[in-house]
Amino acid sequence: MPERVARRTWPVHVVLVVGALIMVAPLLWEFLTSVKSFGESVRVPPTILPETWDWSNYTKVFDSIPFGQQLLNTVLMTAGRTAGQLLLCSMAAYAFARLAFPGRDLIFMLFLSVLMVPSQLFLIPQYQIMQELGWLNSLQALIVPGVFSAFGTFLLRQFFLSLPKDLEEAAGLDGANPLRIYWHIMLPLARPGLVALGILTVLWSWNDLMWPLVVNNDPEQMTLSAGLATLKGEHFTDYPVLMAGSLLATLPVIVVFIAMQRRVLEGIAFTGTKG
């Protein structure tokens, strides 16, 4: 039996390996370029493996853009948005899933409608709010609008609805109020859902481009995504350094993804089947 299976699966492996090469090759090329000297990187025909492994490009990144500061901004933005969404979305989701009050379904529809509107429809007023608050070029501008989320509320509501009711009903009979039930019973039960939303929010915030580009144009206040985008190899054509910077900027999320791959893929699948 195992022999038959092995014989049957080898054509599948051939197709999947070719596909995987296409998926990985650009990232591999990015890495190989990042450890070449500038002279070698522009040579025709190109060398595949670097003649001399030049790691200095990784230190040069820090001279070309305020990389450390932008990394910090990105970390703080991602952490702020994620923490905010986990708290606010789980609260709203709990109310939508478990509490009865007039107008609930109407308000939920209003939440859902936000999901269907392309983000360009709120971008201009959002920018103006930041301007009026004097928040342009600030950390708050990066974080605050991203703390509120219709998607997160929807995702967690679906999750809360799938949980059994016995525990909270028992607690309700014991006189626990909704806040205690939410905090001590629902949140611990909802951990897988919270982890899924947390991972998705981290990925999206880290990679977000348009909003950071719009609100913060001072290099010291930019995120890595925006900082790299403004380099873009126009005035600055030292490709090995650009590749080194890109890889460094994207490495944290790749590490998070590989470390938590099962959770990430389950989270994506969950949004796909329940969304």
Added chain:
Amino acid sequence: MTTLEEVPVAAPQRAVAGRPVRRRLRRREWLWGLAFIAPNGLGLLAFYIWPVFQTLYYSFTEWGAFGGHTWVGAENYVKLLSDPEVVKALKNTLLYAGLVLLGVPVSLVLAALINTPGLRGAAVYRVLYFLPVVTMPAAVGMVWRWLYNGDIGLINHVLSLAGVEGHHWVADPRFALYATAVVGIWMTVGYNMVIFAAGLKGIPKDLYEAAELDGAGPIRQFFGITLPMLSPTAFFVTVLTSIGALQVFDVIYLMLGSNSAALRNPAIDENQTIVFLFFERAFVDNDKGYAAAIAFVLLLVILLLTIVQFRAQKRWVHYA
């Protein structure tokens, strides 16, 4: 709203000892519900819901160079219809979305392959195919520009080995949008594959066993069972991919954009998409009234195409 709450106790003869307590709880639950929803709800209202109406208002205004705006009625929309730049951008956006949709059947086939019973290393494949999804678009744009480079790019080098003459892929108006769409597909295939794989898990195994008994091979099983059973997932993926592709900005900005007017990529004017045009009008030219109108045109296009897709699904989507 209070009347709803009062109705049960309006019949005093049926009131029992527990009733007033229950009623108080109900009213408290009402307050709790609002309190739980308020933080997120007010934020959404201020940053997302109200801004849509504000943008609608802006779309009927003209913005001066020094701030301030005046009501101009439908002028922006009239101008839009005959603006060759907008028409071009709309065409480009639709073409781009159409090209990226070609990745959907690819994701489906990949998901089916990875789901092959007894396949070793499926988890490794899943991770590798998903890597482009989590990679920062700014990094993706950087490396693909480099790969596409007309003089020293790896792609042209590989093509020259095969005796094919390369082009300046992202600087040539004829190719730039296609080159960008390839990256768009590369970035979304893994995501859609994971959603398809989840759909595949929901197909009952005995269907395949029955087909096997009837002597159907893997190809016939794919077209006879997998495809129809997966059509609701395929519909969902198609709708979501279209909506995402119609809003494309990152890859266009990163691969075709430039930071100064002097170094403007000759391909951008011919290949810009609606959201790129919106971004330039709103935040580079400060023509926010016109940009707002462009955003509403985009909303209209997305709505229309989504409605068309929902109507067409009756023809090809099988709900079990």
